[in-house]
Amino acid sequence: MIGVRSAIVALSVLGLTASAGAHPRRPDAAASVPAIVASPAFKSAMSAFEREHDRVVADTITLTEIEAPPFKETRRAQAYLAMLKAHGLTDVEMDDIGNVMGIRRGTGPAGGKLVVIAAHLDTVFPEGTNVKVRREGTKLHAPGIGDDTYSLAVLLGYLRALDAAKIRTERDILFVGNVGEEGPGDLRGMRYFFGQGKYRDRVHAFFSMDGTEASRVTHGAVGSRRYRVTFKGPGGHSYGAFGIVNPMQAMAKAVVDFGAVQVPAKPRTTYAASVVGGGTSVNSIPDAIWLEVDMRSESRDELAKLDAKFLQIVKDAAEFENRQRSTRLGRITVEPKLIGDRPAGQTPESAEIVRATAAAVKAAGYTPQLGASSTDSNVPISLAIPAVTIGSGGSGARAHSVDEWIDVAKPEAVKGAAVGLASILAMAGVAR
């Protein structure tokens, strides 16, 4: 109840009632969830979703087997664009950054506020990764299948379900397959969408569907700072120049010291030394080694503290190596380059979208798990646009590893998928 009261405050502060003039004042979205879920139309939609379950699975496999490494999402994007078109959306297009999208028109006037539901096209896996889906009963194994390809297919399932149940919404719903969610992409799909995209001023509510867990209501944006650090030295013959400083040693010292840093469990703060490379040949002292690291926190302050520690560590590691070995041919230098910077922040727990999504989770029979993560929602959250990240339903594990898998056993998958559909309908408003 307190939640509701503070939500009203939040709504006026954020100007979320801007389109209210075009419609009679809507009931609170969270309050509308039980009625939506109980309605014959919603039940009919979910029955259609269930009937079409095999097609969701088939679309998942099709899309998973089209590689989509960071910055190379185009082929998958084009396939998804064709699917969006085939599902009867209007204004289907690929924007300048590579996001594909289309509108399911509501009953309200064209050009009004809309609800966005997005799943990301990209995976973390480089070109040449084996993306062939291996099926074991209801378990599907493939890199990227749960993060986030299954979500793309679920969104298409929603479209068929809404059409089958003849559900119209008041607001338009924009269905998006976006680029650049994963690491190196640094949210470029959503940065473009909210920075220059044509819908940037029309977003009433933003949902990112990312991963499977249906009970998750990710309203916190975990911030991240990512670096590519290059350690340089003179290099030389491994035998002839033995004794000179080696940038490999400086890199290693930095990783060891970084690995000893203690971070709080609450607010959750993490780090990883993730990618490394460099060296001329096995019989050469390298002249350059680079290292990529990821640091994250729910808290802006903790992230800033960790960031400062890391920068000090790499600097100290270079100096350590300059004392350890000879600098007669040159010194170790270190150049940290910021390659990722995601804002931390929160859609308040009291916000309508958070309460509505939590209500949808409960209505589906789960206990809402409110939390924080680093997803496409970071961008709208940092702009104070109401946003949450939700799960697709089903289950899965081992995201970002080649052992990634999902379980698409029908009962659980359909039960979980109801969360997203109910949340979207609540925020878009079901037309009478």
Add this chain to the structure above:
Amino acid sequence: MIGVRSAIVALSVLGLTASAGAHPRRPDAAASVPAIVASPAFKSAMSAFEREHDRVVADTITLTEIEAPPFKETRRAQAYLAMLKAHGLTDVEMDDIGNVMGIRRGTGPAGGKLVVIAAHLDTVFPEGTNVKVRREGTKLHAPGIGDDTYSLAVLLGYLRALDAAKIRTERDILFVGNVGEEGPGDLRGMRYFFGQGKYRDRVHAFFSMDGTEASRVTHGAVGSRRYRVTFKGPGGHSYGAFGIVNPMQAMAKAVVDFGAVQVPAKPRTTYAASVVGGGTSVNSIPDAIWLEVDMRSESRDELAKLDAKFLQIVKDAAEFENRQRSTRLGRITVEPKLIGDRPAGQTPESAEIVRATAAAVKAAGYTPQLGASSTDSNVPISLAIPAVTIGSGGSGARAHSVDEWIDVAKPEAVKGAAVGLASILAMAGVAR
């Protein structure tokens, strides 16, 4: 004088007098050098070499401009094979590993002990490297030109010089252009030659001509052990799976501990962590990181000690990481793979071949520089077959870099080339 006495001991120990039965007992080869160099026949040979200097240069350019990357020496080998044939050698052939060779018959019985002079065909440069020779006066610039293509041309010059001066030797001389001297080749040409080749039991003395410096008598074989070590772990999402073991940390710990190892300056022993790679993406805890290292020593024992230390270090580093972080999704494992193994050893300073070569260096007007290196001679040295590596004459620099060059100014080139010819003749014995 002490050198001479100990040489006689060495000769009997090494069985170098085995073929003495077929010939009257030969004078010590080192002692014979002054007479050989002073002989009209030798002077006539070197005059012919000098007259043909331009042809040596022309052959150098021809061969340099045929690319010969590691494992891809065949085209150059075939060209050199044709040249050996054209120089009237017998038994000209390419062996199963790709070495090309031919015999200049001596006056002794066929099938007896012989003297080998080899230069290597391969370069360190990958396919597609620009190998066009750029000439500036007597300076020739091209990758691989001094290491070791010029030597190949000098050997052909020796053949023409010997023929012009009608010099016959007692022992056969086997002229070889061999494969696999450089890094990744790991001496495979000479390993085959001395392991399975048809001449393996007939070698009285082995000369490798490698590089230009005529004063160099490389009788020590610097041994090396090279590893590619792969650290593996479960991998996972940098935020979601934070706290699990990270193979990057294990690699870094191993590099730091390796970097703290103390090695003796004498016998010279060195190491380098040289090449590294791995990782899935900046936002993933990697599932595998690999590291390449090079270890070398003039001493077999020191190399073995260093090798054992390194293997212990990588094992301990994996276990350290397994204690540092959670193994709930799996443990760090480590797989060291030996990718290079060159035996260490020495042809004793007292050995006839070392003293004869040093005498030839002195006779040419240089001061002998005895030393150790990692060359084709490592293989026979490890088998206690008398072997040294010598220079071609001339000068040069920047080997293993694309800026490599040699200077073929005639006086210095001819003066230096006399060292190899006199050394070979001393060991083969000049027939009366």
